[in-house]
Amino acid sequence: MNMEPSSFAGVTVSTKANVYFDGKVVSHSLILADGRKKSLGVIFPGEYHFGTGEPEVMEITAGACEVVLDGTTETLTVSAGNSFDVPGNSGFTIRVADQHCEYICSFGTP
Numbered sequence: 001m002n003m004e005p006s007s008f009a010g011v012t013v014s015t016k017a018n019v020y021f022d023g024k025v026v027s028h029s030l031i032l033a034d035g036r037k038k039s040l041g042v043i044f045p046g047e048y049h050f051g052t053g054e055p056e057v058m059e060i061t062a063g064a065c066e067v068v069l070d071g072t073t074e075t076l077t078v079s080a081g082n083s084f085d086v087p088g089n090s091g092f093t094i095r096v097a098d099q100h101c102e103y104i105c106s107f108g109t110p
Helices: none
Strands: 018-020 025-031 038-045 046-051 056-062 064-069 078-079 082-088 091-096 102-108
Touching: 056 064, 056 078, 064 082, 078 082, 082 091
Parallel strands: none
Antiparallel strands: 018 025, 025 038, 038 102, 046 091, 056 082, 056 102, 064 078, 064 091
């Protein structure tokens, strides 16, 4: 179980939103003082597929989702306070049921 921070100090925030799937997934990009990249976002109910360039860690901070990593058939149920890893040059399908899901995505090698 991860303990997600409730805020980040000393970051650069992109004010332009990353909007996907007709506004059903929205995030903002952050660059931490040490150069690490993250995004903070919300996923509204539905099913969506994302591709990855570099490895990602998706920390769920509110709500819950179901995830199937590319190349697998196992469905992972991930709730607030938990995370899942996505390999680079891969992808995942994420399903959110009734209420929105909030996340922090960390890019690069964890």
